[in-house]
Amino acid sequence: GDSVxxxxxxxxxxxxxxxxxxxxxxxxxxxxxxxxxxxxxEGLQLLLKATKADDKGSNKGFxxxxxxxxxxxxxxxxxxxxxxxxxxxCALRGSSASKIIFGSxxxxxxRP
Amino acid sequence: xxxxxxxxxxKITKRGQNVTxxxxxxxxxxxxxxxxxxxxxxxxxxxxxxxxxxLEKSRLLSxxxxxxRPKGSFSTLEIQRTEQGDSAMYLCASSLExxxxxxxxxxxxxxxx
Numbered sequence: 701g702d703s704v705x706x707x708x709x710x711x712x713x714x715x716x717x718x719x720x721x722x723x724x725x726x727x728x729x730x731x732x733x734x735x736x737x738x739x740x741x742e743g744l745q746l747l748l749k750a751t752k753a754d755d756k757g758s759n760k761g762f763x764x765x766x767x768x769x770x771x772x773x774x775x776x777x778x779x780x781x782x783x784x785x786x787x788x789x790c791a792l793r794g795s796s797a798s799k800i801i802f803g804s805x806x807x808x809x810x811r812p
Numbered sequence: 813x814x815x816x817x818x819x820x821x822x823k824i825t826k827r828g829q830n831v832t833x834x835x836x837x838x839x840x841x842x843x844x845x846x847x848x849x850x851x852x853x854x855x856x857x858x859x860x861x862x863x864x865x866x867l868e869k870s871r872l873l874s875x876x877x878x879x880x881r882p883k884g885s886f887s888t889l890e891i892q893r894t895e896q897g898d899s900a901m902y903l904c905a906s907s908l909e910x911x912x913x914x915x916x917x918x919x920x921x922x923x924x925x
Contacts, residue, residue, distance in 0.1 A: 704854075732912045734912075736916075742918070743816075743903075743916045743917055743918040743919060744855070744903065744905075744916040745916070746913050746914075746915075749912055749913065751912060789854050789855075791854070793912060798843065798845075798860055798867070798868065799845065799857035799860060799868065799870075800845075800847075800855075800857065800914060801857070802854030802855050802856070803854050804852070804853050804854050805852070805853070805854050
């Protein structure tokens, strides 16, 4: 069945460092891909999405590109801030499905 | 606030008791989803409704679990004869039909003693 594998955490970086969180997926057809973020004490929020191959999703300085050839959707940010500290989930929705399948999450901590 | 709301936010119960959670979706959304999230894991799909019809149920949803959405608006998730393994965060989400984005509520944290 469909699945998502993402980089295990926790990840600790200094402010202004470059961030990459790896995500790969297994799915039939053409899934939609997502990154969700969960800030401390808050609910899950959609960070960005991409719905077809080579699409780039972006929001709040974060980017991820839908790479069908490598079945990947890595999250990147050029300069992280303390306020980016959160748990990040890579996820997919199959082309004929309604449910979202999530990875296990990566906890990111940014040091001032 | 017009987001997804869930009640209660926390529930502590003893093993063997029944519990019921409520979810109020965004008003114009006709799809409503339930997920379960255990510590250190991503959310796992339980079931979803389109209007009042329950269209899919995960194998995770044992016969002790039942969900309803009687008028196509709010939904309830009941767990009968709770077990310690039911301790988790129960998340509700809603969306427009066929929309990619699902909007999540804050969750109900269940602790079974």
